[in-house]
Amino acid sequence: MKKINWIVGALAFIMGTTSCNQAPAQFERTPETEALLANLKQIPSTGIMYGHHDDPLYGIGWEGDPGRSDVKSVCGDYPAVMSFDVGHIELGKKQSLDNIDFDIIRNEIIAQYERGGLNTISWHLDNPLTGGDSWDNNDSTVVASVLPGGVNHVMFMQWVDNLSDYLNSLQTADGTKVPVIFRPWHEHTGSWFWWGQDLCSDQEYKDLWLMTYDRLKQNGVNNLLFAYSPGIEPTTAEEYLMRYPGNDVVDILGFDAYEYSREQYLESMSRSLRILDEVGKANDKIIAVTETGFEAIPDSTWWTETLYPLIESYPLAFVVTWRNAREIDNHYYAPYPGQVSADNFVEYYNNPRNLFLTDISGKLYN
Numbered sequence: 228m229k230k231i232n233w234i235v236g237a238l239a240f241i242m243g244t245t246s247c248n249q250a251p252a253q254f255e256r257t258p259e260t261e262a263l264l265a266n267l268k269q270i271p272s273t274g275i276m277y278g279h280h281d282d283p284l285y286g287i288g289w290e291g292d293p294g295r296s297d298v299k300s301v302c303g304d305y306p307a308v309m310s311f312d313v314g315h316i317e318l319g320k321k322q323s324l325d326n327i328d329f330d331i332i333r334n335e336i337i338a339q340y341e342r343g344g345l346n347t348i349s350w351h352l353d354n355p356l357t358g359g360d361s362w363d364n365n366d367s368t369v370v371a372s373v374l375p376g377g378v379n380h381v382m383f384m385q386w387v388d389n390l391s392d393y394l395n396s397l398q399t400a401d402g403t404k405v406p407v408i409f410r411p412w413h414e415h416t417g418s419w420f421w422w423g424q425d426l427c428s429d430q431e432y433k434d435l436w437l438m439t440y441d442r443l444k445q446n447g448v449n450n451l452l453f454a455y456s457p458g459i460e461p462t463t464a465e466e467y468l469m470r471y472p473g474n475d476v477v478d479i480l481g482f483d484a485y486e487y488s489r490e491q492y493l494e495s496m497s498r499s500l501r502i503l504d505e506v507g508k509a510n511d512k513i514i515a516v517t518e519t520g521f522e523a524i525p526d527s528t529w530w531t532e533t534l535y536p537l538i539e540s541y542p543l544a545f546v547v548t549w550r551n552a553r554e555i556d557n558h559y560y561a562p563y564p565g566q567v568s569a570d571n572f573v574e575y576y577n578n579p580r581n582l583f584l585t586d587i588s589g590k591l592y593n
């Protein structure tokens with residue numbers, strides 16, 4: 228044991244002294260994850276993948292029906308990207324914050340991988356200081372409390388360990404780990420989450436990201452690409468990058484933007500896309516609209532007359548719309564059969580530049 232430690236130490240010393248300006252060690256990714264990273268860079272030359280949060284879990288008027296998806300019911304194909312949330316995995320709970328069994332989420336993540344699609348995961352975790360939820364933003368010492376030396380540091384590391392176990396458990400029957408895009412600490416340029424703009428300093432935010440990244444790495448989680456996704460608050464590339472934790476710990480750049488009025492959406496999307504494109508090119512990163520949508524899609528031509536014209540000229544890998552809640556009235560962001568924008572969604576689907584599962588299956592992991 229001692230001897231091995233000594234050899235490892237000596238090797239680390241030699242490597243440290245032979246290469247200068249070495250970046251922090253990166254994840255040793257699985258081959259499938261490495262292939263995904265390379266393939267995602269090629270996606271924009273063919274089009275933009277469409278994604279939907281919680282797509283196969285539930286929809287309008289149903290929950291847990293095998294193979295069902297509101298998107299598929301409307302256009303005949305699954306989304307290329309499925310987004311999931313692992314809020315409450317940190318607590319060791321059986322169910323997520325949206326009351327879905329983590330075992331079911333795991334099965335759907337594996338199923339989406341096996342049919343050739345992409346998965347992305349967000350984390351609406353609880354507030355570790357107050358015991359409230361992600362949106363409990365009354366205390367601005369929460370981030371500091373989980374950093375080294377903070378009163379919640381030890382507990383928080385356990386939370387990341389619980390998350391790590393789950394991410395490591397995303398495996399097919401033959402033991403292949405499913406690559407996922409992990410999107411932690413999102414919308415941090417707003418102040419509605421406990422890790423938001425007014426709730427911590429720039430340095431505390433970066434430290435939070437790096438600490439999470441390092442712990443996942445130590446725990447052997449090697450099936451992740453990392454996505455950085457502020458909200459629409461940044462007005463310049465500098466502001467977008469104000470809390471950026473670094474090119475070696477981020478693979479995908481994005482932002483989250485919602486429509487509340489058409490004018491506001493056109494303005495914020497145009498600005499955020501311009502900034503994203505600029506920062507993406509400067510840092511050689513994949514870019515994506517990590518969350519978007521118009522709640523209850525009351526606009527019958529939203530897909531082809533609002534969303535598509537905004538995104539079409541940008542080299543985006545994907546655009547994800549939020550969930551079709553089965554438990555909250557009018558909280559949905561993809562159409563279902565009969566919904567007012569359903570026909571228009573089929574038109575969006577028929578545009579060969581909008582990529583769904585059958586367009587990308589077989590092209591992401593090898």
Ligand code: BMA
Nearest residue numbers: 312324325351549550552558
């Ligand atoms: C929000 C809403 C909530 C949900 C949360 C996490 O935007 O959809 O109802 O709990 O996302 O999925």
